[in-house]
Amino acid sequence: MSRNYLPHWLHWLGSPPNFYRFAGAVRPWLLAAALVTAVIGLYGGLVLAPPDRYQGDAYRIIFIHVPSAWMSLFIYATMAVAGLIALVWRIKLAEVVAMECAPIGAAFALITLLTGSLWGRPMWGTWWTWDARLTSELVLFFIYLGVIGLYNAFEDRRRGARAASLLALVGVVDLPIVHYSVVWWNTLHQGSTIVLTGKHSLFGASPEIALSMLWPLLVMALATHLYFFASILGRTRVGLLSLESGKQWVRNLVAEPDA
Numbered sequence: 001m002s003r004n005y006l007p008h009w010l011h012w013l014g015s016p017p018n019f020y021r022f023a024g025a026v027r028p029w030l031l032a033a034a035l036v037t038a039v040i041g042l043y044g045g046l047v048l049a050p051p052d053r054y055q056g057d058a059y060r061i062i063f064i065h066v067p068s069a070w071m072s073l074f075i076y077a078t079m080a081v082a083g084l085i086a087l088v089w090r091i092k093l094a095e096v097v098a099m100e101c102a103p104i105g106a107a108f109a110l111i112t113l114l115t116g117s118l119w120g121r122p123m124w125g126t127w128w129t130w131d132a133r134l135t136s137e138l139v140l141f142f143i144y145l146g147v148i149g150l151y152n153a154f155e156d157r158r159r160g161a162r163a164a165s166l167l168a169l170v171g172v173v174d175l176p177i178v179h180y181s182v183v184w185w186n187t188l189h190q191g192s193t194i195v196l197t198g199k200h201s202l203f204g205a206s207p208e209i210a211l212s213m214l215w216p217l218l219v220m221a222l223a224t225h226l227y228f229f230a231s232i233l234g235r236t237r238v239g240l241l242s243l244e245s246g247k248q249w250v251r252n253l254v255a256e257p258d259a
Helices: 002-013 016-048 057-089 092-124 132-152 157-171 174-184 211-243 248-255
Strands: none
Touching (some): 016 057, 016 211, 057 157, 057 211, 092 132, 132 157, 132 174
């Protein structure tokens, strides 16, 4: 029975009315947790962390830039997985999740580009350069916009979602390019701030980033993830209401006194 519990739970959650109520119950807690962790992370990064030896206080933009960059990749991967599920199994909830990921991911990609530009000006002496990391992140932003535009080009939202999901799957090729660009090419952009293997990894004996700078960065990464989960739940709820506006469960929801 325990082996069948998870599939049964996922099947239950895949029902639009069940997901709507579940998301409504969980979302406020995620938002509160995101706010608390963001305050702690920003205080740790902007106040408690010491200045960098070479960049001084200018490096502090890392506490916004790096988590946003991570999220732009993570959200795209989430969108692609949901799009694959939508294409293969034609699950309505997966279509909505995939399409609602795109605006959030585009926002994080834009924040990444803007904060990178602000950081690059004092470090490189220019607002923009056609560096491999910057260029591939810009391509990712444009792919996000392409997914959004293609989805909205169809009157039939389900057809639009499937077409945009296909584009999202094609665009997955850009993710390893963004991630490994600083390894594959000689770029101005510094290497990865945190790596998981090797001497200077997160679990290594001598990580390249000081602990006083590392923990606020990880807390901010947690905050952005919590915000994303809260945001995607809220956007998916609205998307389901719009897509299923003629269904009985939506009419019952509207008729409820506390709706």
